[in-house]
Amino acid sequence: MSNNIYIGYDFSVKPLQPATEILIAQLGQAGFESFVETATGVTAYIQKNDYYDEILKDIQILNSEDFKITYTFKEIEQTNWNQEWERNFKPIVVDDSCTVRAPFHEAAKTKYDIIIEPKMSFGTGHHETTNMMIQHILKNDFNTKSVLDMGCGTGVLAILAEKVGATRIDAIDIDEWCYINSLENVERNDCHNISVMQGDSNL
Secondary structure: OOEEEEEEEEEEEEEEOHHHHHHHHHHHHHHHHEEEOOOOOOEEEEHHHHOOOOOOOOOOHHOOOOOEEEEEEEEEEHHHHHHHHHOOOOOOOOOOOOEEEOOOOOOOOEEEEEEEOOOOOOOOOOOOHHHHHHHHHHHHOOOOOOEEEEOOOOHHHHHHHHHOOEEEEEEEEHHHHHHHHHHHHHHHOOOOOOEEEEOOOOO
């Protein structure tokens, strides 16, 4: 995996929502495996081995008259990935209570401070769905609860669940990179109630 080469697409999207949400869904169906939402749209990555010249042909939203979407793309060596996500990944604060940040960001002043190193994993908190789930967790009582985080990505939701009081959390993802990254992030946040597993709903 360390020798993989990726193709990175920088999409500029107007208006941002719901176009970015739709674009990410359609790119995921086309084989793109990692996304970082930016101030102007989204950066999407696909392994060069899975890439072909007409890969965007079936991305229907690119032909929509309701949105203006432009893009550039380039080849990215795996060894340069850290530079790419550090350039794109900005800390987020949800409801003035929870910060999701990378190790190189300044320590947060919010009640909950989650440190993740997303690498090629999905789930930084920038994606609207992840952001909404963070809000849901913050607003509900998870004390002594059991939690299942299916498709855990970076493990950010599982980590927050433990921080707000959940005592048993299963974090599952079918993707090997997400599995490894979640393990790293669980350890990084000194969590002890999270079991990270690779697989699907049959586990």
